[in-house]
Amino acid sequence: MFNRQAYEMGAAPNQIRQIFEYGRQQAKLLGPDKVYDFSLGNPSIPAPDKVNRSIHQLLDTESSIRIHGYTSGVGGDPLREAVAANLFERFGVKARMENVFISCGAAPALQAVLVALRTEKSEIIGIAPYFMEYKAFTEANGSRFVLVPADPEKFQVNIPALAAAVNENTQAVILNSPNNPSGAILTEETIRAVAALLTERASQYGHPIYIIADEPYRELAYDGAKVTFIPTIYRDTIVCYSWSKSLSMPGERIGYVYVPEEAADSHELFLAVAGAARASGHICAPSLIQRAVAECIDCMPDLKAYDVNRKLLYHGLTEIGYECVKPDGAFYLFVKTPGGDNSVFCEKAKARNLLVVPSEPFGVEGYFRLGYCVSKEMIERALPVFREVFEEMR
Ligand code: PLP
Numbered sequence: 002m003f004n005r006q007a008y009e010m011g012a013a014p015n016q017i018r019q020i021f022e023y024g025r026q027q028a029k030l031l032g033p034d035k036v037y038d039f040s041l042g043n044p045s046i047p048a049p050d051k052v053n054r055s056i057h058q059l060l061d062t063e064s065s066i067r068i069h070g071y072t073s074g075v076g077g078d079p080l081r082e083a084v085a086a087n088l089f090e091r092f093g094v095k096a097r098m099e100n101v102f103i104s105c106g107a108a109p110a111l112q113a114v115l116v117a118l119r120t121e122k123s124e125i126i127g128i129a130p131y132f133m134e135y136k137a138f139t140e141a142n143g144s145r146f147v148l149v150p151a152d153p154e155k156f157q158v159n160i161p162a163l164a165a166a167v168n169e170n171t172q173a174v175i176l177n178s179p180n181n182p183s184g185a186i187l188t189e190e191t192i193r194a195v196a197a198l199l200t201e202r203a204s205q206y207g208h209p210i211y212i213i214a215d216e217p218y219r220e221l222a223y224d225g226a227k228v229t230f231i232p233t234i235y236r237d238t239i240v241c242y243s244w245s246k247s248l249s250m251p252g253e254r255i256g257y258v259y260v261p262e263e264a265a266d267s268h269e270l271f272l273a274v275a276g277a278a279r280a281s282g283h284i285c286a287p288s289l290i291q292r293a294v295a296e297c298i299d300c301m302p303d304l305k306a307y308d309v310n311r312k313l314l315y316h317g318l319t320e321i322g323y324e325c326v327k328p329d330g331a332f333y334l335f336v337k338t339p340g341g342d343n344s345v346f347c348e349k350a351k352a353r354n355l356l357v358v359p360s361e362p363f364g365v366e367g368y369f370r371l372g373y374c375v376s377k378e379m380i381e382r383a384l385p386v387f388r389e390v391f392e393e394m395r
Contacts, residue, residue, distance in 0.1 A: 006141055017041060017358050024356045036354045037383035039371040042181060042332065044249035046306050046374075052248055055296040059289060072291060074284035075275050076103025076257070080295040084257055087298045092230040100262055102274055103291060105254040107217045107243035108134060109283040111175075114213055114239050114258060116142050116277035117270060118172040125213075126166055126174040128158055129364030130335065132181050132215065136364070144172070148364050156185035156326060156335070160194045167202050173211040173239075174199065178228060179218040182363050182370040183335040184311075184328020186222060189229045196235035203237070209265035212238045217256070218331040220247035220301055223308050226329040232261045239264065239274075244294055246332075247302050253290045307332050310373040310380055317384040321391050332374040335360070338367050340394035349393055355386045 017040055024038035059068055075081070081098035088096040104110035115125060115138050123144040127135040128151050139146040149166045152159045163174070174195065178187035199210045214231040219242065222228050232238040243256030260271045278284050314334055315327055325336040336357075338346045343359045347369065350357055360368035373380065 010137060010141060016362055020351075020356050020358060023351075024354070027354050031354070034382065036356070037379055037386060038356045039373070039375060039383075040356050040358055042246075042372050042374060043251065044246055044332075044374050045376065046249055046303060048249040049297065049300045049302070051297050051300055052250065052293060055293040056289065059292050059296075063292070068289050068292065070288060071285045072103075072288050074279060076101065076286060077288065077291050077295075080257075080291040080298075083295040083298040084259070088230075088259065092233055094230070094232055095262060096259060097262065100260050100267070100271065102258040102260070102271065102278065103286045104241075104243075104256045104258055104278065105283050105286045106245055106251070106256045107215060107241050108138075109254075109278065109281070110241035110243065110256050110258045111135070111213065111215060112138050112142075112281060113274045113278040113283065114173075114241060115139055115144065116280065117273035118211065119144050120170075120172065122170040123172040124168070124170045125172060126163070127364065128163075128174070128176065130156070130180070130182050130360060130368070131175065131364050132177060133362040133364075135175050135215075145170070147171075150365065151183070151185075154326075156180060156183040157187060157191045158195055160191075160198060163195065164198055167198065167210065169206040169208075171202070171210050173213050175213045175215055176231065177215040177218075179221055179328075179330025181218065181331055182333045182358070182360070182368075183326065184331045184333050185326065186226050186228055186329040189227070189234070192229050192231055192234050199235065199237070209237045211264070214238050214240045216240060217243045217246050221304060221307065221332060222330040223304065223311060224329070228330065232259075232264075236261070236263050237265050239270070248294070248297065248300060249302065250290075253287065255286055255290045255294055306377070307374065310375065310377055313377060313380050314371065314373050314384075317380070318387060321384070321388045323387070323391060332372060334371045334373060335368050336371060338369055338394075339391050341367055342394075343367060343369065346390065346394055349390050350386075353386050353390065355383060355390065 020040040028036045081101045085096040125139045136146045240259040245251035357369040
């Protein structure tokens with residue numbers, strides 16, 4: 002006998018991984034230049050030099066026992082202090098290290114927060130399109146996941162739809178800006194409207210309704226687009242962050258949860274997050290990487306290569322006739338499926354080894370996602386193939 006839910010999650014194919022594995026096999030069979038794989042969100046720019054230099058230096062200068070030893074369960078002081086100081090410098094929030102829990106990336110951060118917020122009838126709202134794990138994590142730990150479609154024009158939050166979904170069981174709304182998969186950045190106006198709605202409902206129901214700000218793409222914004230730091234607008238915000246994308250180190254598994262001092266029940270909530278992380282075995286994030294990130298807290302990604310890809314792909318596709326909202330952030334394009342039938346489109350594309358992710362796992366129909374964290378040269382080779390599939394779908 003197994004835990005049925007855990008079994009089903011393990012046995013269900015992760016579509017993105019499946020497509021990626023298929024691409025790898027095809028590349029072996031036909032040669033890498035015959036495959037156009039846009040499936041994964043794996044950064045394609047290298048980590049800043051300082052990251053690798055810091056790791057080398059720490060290995061050369063620190064005691065091996067210490068640098069590979071456990072830190073405190075909630076994370077070591079150097080990184081917690083560095084995060085708190087960095088949040089103060091950048092956003093003016095009065096963060097202290099006691100508000101920062103170091104996690105093994107954004108996914109375990111989210112998981113811990115969702116467990117911490119679970120109550121008997123808890124509901125968590127996700128704005129579709131959303132990162133597919135929101136639903137999986139929420140349901141796996143016994144809360145109800147409620148999907149609210151974004152406005153399809155700009156992928157901002159549809160406030161009337163959100164208002165209809167919030168009820169007395171709502172514990173949190175997850176906002177992800179810049180967004181995976183749409184690349185949209187929530188405007189300050191949108192965040193203020195969400196904040197006003199949640200403030201009103203929280204006072205009506207007599208309990209806080211949190212915003213979970215899932216921010217692994219915070220630093221990936223183009224053309225000077227502003228990414229609003231949500232705690233500066235809404236007090237009851239819990240931030241889940243990771244350096245997976247900003248420092249191109251997703252394999253190192255490092256991020257944090259920030260529970261602002263001013264948030265409702267801040268201290269208890271922080272302890273609940275720490276307890277939830279403990280219950281899932283995700284404490285003591287990797288020590289060496291904690292220290293290296295603390296040294297690199299001010300490093301920003303060099304987005305030039307992504308920006309070139311973004312423009313090339315966006316202009317190339319819209320010139321062919323594809324429709325998509327120009328993304329302001331992250332490294333994804335969310336494209337309307339020509340002809341409307343996603344499965345037909347994806348099969349036709351796959352037959353040409355053009356590998357894209359259909360939108361259903363993100364909670365909406367009729368789109369596909371492209372990760373442009375790939376080589377520019379692959380985009381150039383892929384554009385004629387996109388044209389062929391487009392012509393066939395008309
Ligand atoms: N949230 C979003 C929106 C993501 O796209 C991802 C990863 O792609 C994560 C969270 C998880 O990030 P991490 O690799 O830090 O666990």
